[in-house]
Amino acid sequence: MKHPDLLLFHGRLLTPPAEAVALGQPLSLEETADGAVVAHRGKIVDVGPTAEVLERTTAGPMTRMIDAQGRAVLPGLVDPHTHMLYAKDRMDEMELRHEGKGYLEILAAGGGILKSMRDFRAADDQELAEGLLSRLKQAVGQGTVAVEVKTGYGLSQAEEMRGLGIIDRVAKLTGLPITPTLLAAHAFPPDTGRAEYLDQCDRTATQAAKAGLAKAVDVFVEDGVFSPAEGRRLLAHARTLGLAARMHADELSPSGGAELAAELAAVSADHLTAATAEGLAQMAAAGVSAVVLPGTSFFLDRPPLMAARVREARLIAALATDSNPGSSPFVSMAWMIALAFHRNRFTWPEALTMATINAAHVLGRDRELGSLTVGKRCSLLVLDEADPRVLVYRPDQAAPWAVVESGRVLIWQGAPTEEVMAWTVS
Ligand SMILES: [Zn+2]
Numbered sequence: 001m002k003h004p005d006l007l008l009f010h011g012r013l014l015t016p017p018a019e020a021v022a023l024g025q026p027l028s029l030e031e032t033a034d035g036a037v038v039a040h041r042g043k044i045v046d047v048g049p050t051a052e053v054l055e056r057t058t059a060g061p062m063t064r065m066i067d068a069q070g071r072a073v074l075p076g077l078v079d080p081h082t083h084m085l086y087a088k089d090r091m092d093e094m095e096l097r098h099e100g101k102g103y104l105e106i107l108a109a110g111g112g113i114l115k116s117m118r119d120f121r122a123a124d125d126q127e128l129a130e131g132l133l134s135r136l137k138q139a140v141g142q143g144t145v146a147v148e149v150k151t152g153y154g155l156s157q158a159e160e161m162r163g164l165g166i167i168d169r170v171a172k173l174t175g176l177p178i179t180p181t182l183l184a185a186h187a188f189p190p191d192t193g194r195a196e197y198l199d200q201c202d203r204t205a206t207q208a209a210k211a212g213l214a215k216a217v218d219v220f221v222e223d224g225v226f227s228p229a230e231g232r233r234l235l236a237h238a239r240t241l242g243l244a245a246r247m248h249a250d251e252l253s254p255s256g257g258a259e260l261a262a263e264l265a266a267v268s269a270d271h272l273t274a275a276t277a278e279g280l281a282q283m284a285a286a287g288v289s290a291v292v293l294p295g296t297s298f299f300l301d302r303p304p305l306m307a308a309r310v311r312e313a314r315l316i317a318a319l320a321t322d323s324n325p326g327s328s329p330f331v332s333m334a335w336m337i338a339l340a341f342h343r344n345r346f347t348w349p350e351a352l353t354m355a356t357i358n359a360a361h362v363l364g365r366d367r368e369l370g371s372l373t374v375g376k377r378c379s380l381l382v383l384d385e386a387d388p389r390v391l392v393y394r395p396d397q398a399a400p401w402a403v404v405e406s407g408r409v410l411i412w413q414g415a416p417t418e419e420v421m422a423w424t425v426s
Contacts, residue, residue, distance in 0.1 A: 011034075034047070035049055066382075076404070081321070133170055140403055141403075148178075167213075185218070221257040258279025260281055271305075316358055357371050
């Protein structure tokens with residue numbers, strides 16, 4: 001066998017299964033007390049007990065050797081729902097909300113998503129790319145190795161396409177597995193009629209699919225935003241283009257979002273804090289994944305989607321940051337795991353499974369990410385402790401010791417490597 005590129009040994013390996021798991025059954029992580037992972041050309045070529053792996057492996061002069069010295073080694077975290085491409089923060093709105101103003105009230109007054117739209121349109125490509133890049137670097141620094149990034153602040157065909165172009169540019173310059181999603185249907189822009197904007201969303205999806213710049217189309221189905229009928233139309237069109245259908249569903253009120261996701265056999269419905277039990281059951285029966293967003297519930301101080309409801313429906317559930325300027329300005333999946341444990345009451349193995357293999361499943365990347373499995377990308381989160389439960393016990397003190405993405409070491413001994421420092425928008 002050729003010499004491997006990377007050999008990590010003496011790690012405490014913990015992994016969920018290689019395929020997505022529906023919740024509702026007892027879940028445990030597979031542990032190898034003293035384990036090793038071998039990577040070649042970015043992929044895992046061997047994994048198992050250190051003694052056995054070392055017998056099968058011959059390191060060469062170019063093999064990077066990492067002695068994990070008993071530290072916990074997990075699959076790198078996957079964030080399947082973000083709005084990381086935006087221009088400015090919305091801290092002022094945070095204070096308005098603190099004074100009691102509602103989300104839809106702020107939106108109706110020209111705040112919320114429409115403020116982000118104005119900021120986005122006023123920003124040049126460089127500024128937007130730099131913002132996205134800095135959030136990605138922060139996320140990688142917290143153990144994330146793959147993300148989804150949505151558009152949704154351009155709200156016109158030209159501006160949404162500009163957003164997809166910037167996501168593509170940043171994906172290429174980092175080499176990270178970034179999954180682009182078109183969210184033209186995030187809100188209705190004030191400068192376009194309703195019927196005209198729906199047509200424009202369809203035209204944008206067609207253009208994005210032809211250009212190969214989007215993998216999915218997302219629609220914000222909610223009372224006061226897009227109706228289920230409008231969502232059905234836009235997502236049906238997306239499906240004819242070969243794009244995955246995703247939905248923001250039942251975040252504020254039960255608006256028929258979960259039921260629509262089931263009817264369309266969407267890839268996922270996300271938020272779901274106000275979904276009906278019937279809607280959740282229909283989703284599970286139709287193979288639709290649920291994306292739980294605990295950062296948003298925390299930041300807006302709303303009741304989270306409780307684990308018991310997800311288990312009862314036997315859903316494949318994932319965790320995501322929903323990273324966005326208005327309702328969840330977070331980038332850390334480790335922090336989401338902690339919130340999911342403490343507030344949504346998921347168990348630790350459930351929360352980790354939701355942030356790895358199940359998150360990869362939502363992105364259609366479960367064969368390349370989400371578990372320590374031969375053939376997948378060698379993407380690892382090495383904590384500076386032996387017990388990985390520090391992620392939920394004291395998430396403020398659980399920064400990674402190392403992060404490896406497709407065999408590339410991006411964080412080393414707690415700091416970004418030269419490769420990451422060199423990610424700049426020129
Ligand atoms: Zn969202």
